[in-house]
Amino acid sequence: MKAFIGMLIMMGILHLPHLDMYWQVDEEILSTPGISEIMSRDKFLQIYRFLHLADNRQQHPAGHPRHDKLFKVRNLLNLVTAQCASNYTPHQAVTVDEAMIPFKGCLNFKQYMKNKPTKWGIKVFVLCDATNGYIYRMQIYTGKNMESNLDVGLCSRVVLELMDGLEGHEVYTDNYYTSPRLYMALYEDQNNACGTARTNRTGFPKSIIRRTREDRGYYNYLSNGPLLAAAWYDRRLVYFLSTFHDGASHGETVRRTNPDGTSSDVPCPPLLPDYQQYMRGVDRSDQHIGYYNVGRRSRKWWKRVFAHLIECALYNAYILERYSNPSLYAGYPSRRKRSYLSFRIAVANQLIGPYRFRQRAGRQRSGEHSETRLNLNLGHWPIQQTKKLECVVCNMTRNKQHLSRSELRHETRFKCSYCNVHLCVSDDRECFKLYHTKVEYWNTS
Structure with a gap:
């Protein structure tokens, strides 16, 4: 099984349209002896076909009080999330955002998100370290949960559950999650928060909302205790909420392109530089996961989740190695700095190790090439x-x-x-x- 997972990682790097093409001998230009010599084609395809992560006989049917929609991946999901949280302590700035696992098959909790590069798939709420994108916690969305707290909306509940047990952090969110009620709940848990906001959220101050067009760089703010609400006009009006930024401007500017092609400095709120720097934690992890993804098209949704969990474990292991062995990433003049690609190759080689399948007697041909x-x-x-x-x-x-x-x-x-x-x-x-x-x-x- 270690060799099988190592082959999946290598297949994500050397991507071919179909799995059986890695063993073809008709077209030598597409031959991949580094993979085909590890395991026979039939054995690999049989493992991939009959792979299961749980015993289906123990699954409760739909409508049962203990029915779990994620039963097929629950054991592996709990294992990966527990290891991710126990082996790392995130920096002060963290990001909460959604990620998408691509899937277009039949699934009752499949989602469509028009603003994501992957528009159809399984939505995952992710808490990442805003500095390096380390995936600290994740939660797969399976639809409306009737047993959840009805006094708290979905967005607020997700953020509070992902932040459970963490103190002294700065949480950055987009307008899908941001609300005055959530930010005050985080503040009571000794965590600060910052993010863009929607004006229709309950408790958002109506007096700061502008209905007319303003000059570029317009800035206004209101504060109530630790909670700050700000309005800023860039190409359009953008609203913010924060519990740890000062509303008074100290001459902060941001570089913007004018309609005539020139660039100029535009006044901005003091919280904007921090928001732009730390809101990309989940995007950074998604970027690395998409480079050499081990996922394959499949009618089984849980196989796409299985591939996503492998990618999350690989990226987190890469971050851990960077901090535990910084000499590999120092960039000596005599050798190149270790890249994410070279790290994946090293992991695949360690998983495969000396494992090689033995051909039947008389089948090996030394002059085949x-x-x-x-x-x-x-x-x-x-x-x-x-x-x-x-x-x-x-x-x-x-x-x-x-x-x-x-x-x-x-x-x-x-x-x-x-x-x-x-x-x-x-x-x-x-x-x-x-x-x-x-x-x-x-x-x-």
Whole structure:
């Protein structure tokens, strides 16, 4: 299983359209011996087909009080989330946002989000370290939960659950989560918060809302205890809430492009630089997860979740190695700095290790590749054997032309001394010559 997961990681780097293409021998330009020599095609596909993360016989049916929509991935999900939270302490600034696991099949909690690059899929609420994108906690959305606290909305409940047990942090959210009620609840839990806001949230001050067009750089704010509400006009009016920023401007500016193509500094709220810097934690992790994703198209939704959990574990392990072994990432003049790609390759190699499948006796052919088969300087000589076996050229020609065994089948006692394959050596058949002089030796035209 370790070798299987290591192969999945390598397949995310060397991506081919279909899984069986990694074992094809017809097109040598697409051959991947680094993968095909680890495990046979049939064994890999059988593992991938019959892979399960839970015993389906223990699943409660729909309508049962203990029915779990995530039963198929619950064990692995709990394991990954527990390890992510126990092996790392996030920096002061954290981000809460949604991520999408791509899936377009039939699923009752599939979501559509028009503003996401992946518009159809499974929504995941994520708490990330805003400094490096480390995925500290996650929660898969499975639809409306009737057992949840009805006094608290979904957005507020998600943020409070993800922040449970954390103190002294600064939480950055977008306008989907931001509300005065949520921010005051976080403040009572000794956490601060900052983010863009919607004006229709309960408790948002109506006096700060502007209905007319303002000059670019317009800024106004109101405060009530620790809670600050701010309005700023950039290309349009943007509203903010914060519990730890000062409303008084100290000359902060942001660079913006004018309609004529020139750039100029525009006055901005004092909280804007922090918001722009720390709101990208989830986007940073999504960016790395999308580079070499191990996920494959599947009708089974839980396989996409399985691939996403592997990607989350890989990225978090990459962050942990950066902090635990900084010498690999120092960028010495004599060697390149360790990249996320080289880290994935190293993990795959450690998972695969020395595991290699053993072919059946007589199937291994040392001269199968063109660079050795067509090199006449290696000493390709016909030698006679006592046992007859089928000619390789005749066998491949029959398969390519879709002929029956009765139409084309020849057995011979002669084989190549270097390639270790049986080939016809006779006056009416030139199989030995074709095999060592043509790339497509089965093509007689």
